[in-house]
Amino acid sequence: MFREYDKRIKVVLISQGMYTFVMQFLAQYNVLFAQALGANGTDIGLITLISGLVLCLSSPYLGLAVERCPIKRMMILGLILDLTAMIIFILASDWRWLIPAFILYGQLVRQMPIADMVFVTFVKPGQRATLVAVSRIFWGGIAIFAPLLSAAVVTYCGGINVNGIRPLYYISVPILSVTLLILYMGLDESSISGSTEKGKSSHEKTSLLSEYRKFLKSESYLKHWIAIRFFRDSSLGLLMTFVPLWIVNIKGATAAMLGILSTLSTMSGLLVQIPVGRLADRFGRKKAFLFFTVFYCAGLFLLAFAPSPEYLILAGVLGAGGIIGGGIGGAANTPLLTMWWESVPPESRGKLYGLEGIITAASRPLVIIGGILWDHDLAILIMLIPILVEIAIVVPLVCKIPETLKQ
Helix, strand or coil, X not given: CHHHCCHHHHHHHHHHHHHHHHHHHHHHHHHHHHHHCCCCXXXXXXXXXXHHHHHHHHHHHHHHHHHHCCHHHHHHHHHHHHHHXXXXXXXXXXXXXXXXXXXHCCCCXXXXXXXXXXXXXXXXXXXXHHHHHHHHHHHHHHHCCHHHXXXXXXXXXXXXXXXXXXXXXXXXXXXXXXXXHXXXXXXXXXXXXXXXXXXXXXXHHHCHHHHHHHHHHHCCCHHHXXXXXXXXXXXXHHHHHHHHHHHHHHCCCCHHHHHHHHHHHHHHHHHHHHHHHHHHHHHCHHHHXXXXXXXXXXXXXXXXXXXXXXXXXXXXXXXXXXXXXXXCHHHHXXXXXXXHHHCCCHHHHHHHXXXXXXXXHHHCHHHHHHHHHHHCCCHHHHHXXXXXXXXXXXXXXXXXXXXXXCC
């Protein structure tokens, strides 16, 4: 299967596989590390809010940069920022030190959306959802044991505390460095839109507001998409922040249980990626999304009311948001993200990338609300609100937007 793809896709697949390993290696422990350094639920919400503000201000410029600059430069820039964040995590002695780390790590230059743009831009429409699914399988296969490995490291180094978690960041630095080297040596100077920064006039470079205004007016269903992404990103941001705390502090999971849960969630998610990709490429992206989001909602419901840690495993397999790996319900993202990038022509996908960053940033204040709910012993609402959002807002909006399979 890999032989039919060109070199750019192969390099992105390999490099993002290593990057995904680091993301899954660390994801459940970043918030726990902040908590270990003294942050409470409101403090964690504040960190997320500040990083969201920086993301909002920078995203329009980064969107145009992604559109005009070579993919290689943007992905390498992102890795340099990630490495800087790792150094901050290593040196931090107070949770306030982590504010710049949370801003830099995977926030400003978001690697996976750039990878998805590469896939959607450089393959035929009837193969896109399958390629996105294949990428998730490939990356998941590389990273499947990352949660177990991180759990073993944390357990060996003293448990879920500062001394137990900090070694994870030491391990991540060389992996990210090798990833950067692969991108530097493997990618050419291709860009998403086919244009170059040099070919743009100085007037075009400075007319950021006019470019985005024109872009927003030109796409008739973009308002629907903004609402879909805002409400879904808000839910997922809330869950990614507080589900690890819920599992450990409320449900009593240990580091070992956390690792097993994430690994089984990842494995179940990988098993359904090819089916969801094939379904999306044959019957349509919308139908595939609507089918798999049922599992996402069921997993969240079980996560909220699991009577013991063992039931958390089933919740992870079903696809409760916020658990690394995504489970079966997490596969709903494959057709949804394929539709998202297909909704605009290639020359506008950089601006869509910038808009995505603004939407993600705008959704961050809801994490503050999650922090308040957590500190007032209403954490169960954090698990239930995303179910209501998915059923009452996201699904009806997805039903209204046009199918993009033939675009």
